[in-house]
Amino acid sequence: MKNQNVPTMKDVARHAGVALGTVSKVINGIPVGEEYRMKVEQAIKELNYEVNTYARGLKMQKSNTVTLIIPDAINPFYAAFAHYIESALYKEGHFMVLCCSNGILEKEIEYLNMAAKNQSDGVIALTYNDIGKYVPENLPLISFDRIYTNRFTPRVASDNFTGGVMATEKLLECGCRQPAFITFNSPYPGEADRRKNGYLHACELHHITPMFLSESGSRDMLSEITGFINAHRHGDGTLDFDGIFVNTDYNAYKTCRLLQDMGYRIPEDIQIIGFDGIHKFGFDENELFVSTIVQPIPALAQTCVNMVLSKDRELLPSLTLLPVSYQYGGTTRE
Amino acid sequence: MKNQNVPTMKDVARHAGVALGTVSKVINGIPVGEEYRMKVEQAIKELNYEVNTYARGLKMQKSNTVTLIIPDAINPFYAAFAHYIESALYKEGHFMVLCCSNGILEKEIEYLNMAAKNQSDGVIALTYNDIGKYVPENLPLISFDRIYTNRFTPRVASDNFTGGVMATEKLLECGCRQPAFITFNSPYPGEADRRKNGYLHACELHHITPMFLSESGSRDMLSEITGFINAHRHGDGTLDFDGIFVNTDYNAYKTCRLLQDMGYRIPEDIQIIGFDGIHKFGFDENELFVSTIVQPIPALAQTCVNMVLSKDRELLPSLTLLPVSYQYGGTTRE
DNA sequence: CTGTTAGCGCTTTCAC
């Protein structure tokens, strides 16, 4: 049952004519006599030796592995997030175990438990549910956006509030007189809810009467939006609003299509700004679907990784907000 | 250094008043006396015991983990592939370690070696390079599309040749008289090269003179395509061709934009069919970017997983081709 | 069918 011819530390020791412990020290960078070190390194090279992760893991209780839980890898935002998490982990010498929960609570919990059991060094989670009470003890967890009802999960998110303000003010700046807001929120509380607050705040700031559609994600989006538009439509086809800030690029794109199908021109008649920064075919070189507030995905990922790998978890802030930026994507007047 | 209060098998044995081996048997589903089993299961529950992955891995030389190497998780095709690989692995009780190589040979090799070292149960690779000679021994490897120059890597791909024929015939069926073909290939040989063969075959079949632009990916695509169009353009603006099969959805989309910018209407003047089946925002419910030949990503992923986990690797075919299908996406006349 | 025991490969005291 011995694993083929893979050399072990023992082999290296014998080959180098030193004791087992000495080899271990060399490998772990603990000082040993120069002469010994040379011999050991020589032997390692000759035998093509590599440490066995499992034997080490058994002793060390760590794995150089971080688990990322996202709903899926199909949504371009999640996919890009996973991509940059992987890059950041790679730089730190860690691997990413990617888990797609499809937003199912049971899977999220199961993945969490498996992460603990598999000695994951930590978990970064972007979930649809509040998994706060299912977090195994001693498992470093960082939440992207979602609020978990426990007091020890640091949270990283984009500055959604400022993003909401920016979007609204950008519409104004581009000539809108009356920007509206449309959102279909996840029912789970997260920072994304604050996009609306940003909109409302900007309205107040600029003495504009807010005008919004704010539903939970489960409703039929298209018909809800249609209803909203019709409610604000006059006999001559003109609308009460001339710009819309929509809570996601996806919803914004859908809204665009709807308005265009109704005969409105974008951005001439109505300007639209989304949120997220989704590019066609995923890459920054390509067009955006809509003008939008861009989430800084690489920075978000890097921050999550830094935090999950952090030595003193006591020092981590409970919330870290990263700045967003506006980017033109064809649905605003420039 | 003992890891907090995590119970071990020994604890369970003591608690249940049985021997260590008995506990192991219960856990591994090896028959033991009913009475013993009950006691052990009881103890496991009471102590909230879970097997230590590392101890087991150390013995078993396996990890319930499969490594997926892709260039990136941003390209929607790769992202979806990763997603479905994860789903398929999950069903089989395995985890996915996702590695993004950015197409860099050194990273591909490094990931491959790490997979071996970390006792990955296998690797599924979609790479830009021929990693054939760097594959660690005894590491089950399945290649998606790419041909590796060794004789032991089974390959899974879409039936690109048939896809090429389908695309061409679909254009004909939709009223084209002269379909052209545009491709910007990866310089690394894979099944995708056969899209062109399919086109040529269909041309022959239907007595059409082939007309194509076939370059390697590194060239400036936009100017190459522009050149191709201009070369086939008459004084009155009419073109030699009235349909184009383009080797990817991405390239097809770019080609569309180019033609539209030149004043051609799609699909009225020119029809276009791409390849891959990329949906906007990733999800099947959404529109395609172009009419296209769809690769069966879930089936491809499932096949890769089945093969990488297969017990008798001797029996695996060296090439497995899965059927593609045509899907309307607005750039053909229907 | 059960209990005992010898390792898997590594890290880490602890004598020397």
Add this chain to the structure above:
DNA sequence: GTGAAAGCGCTAACAG
């Protein structure tokens, strides 16, 4: 400084 030896938690071979 070095080397010997004791496990980490588990599986599997073996004896009872």
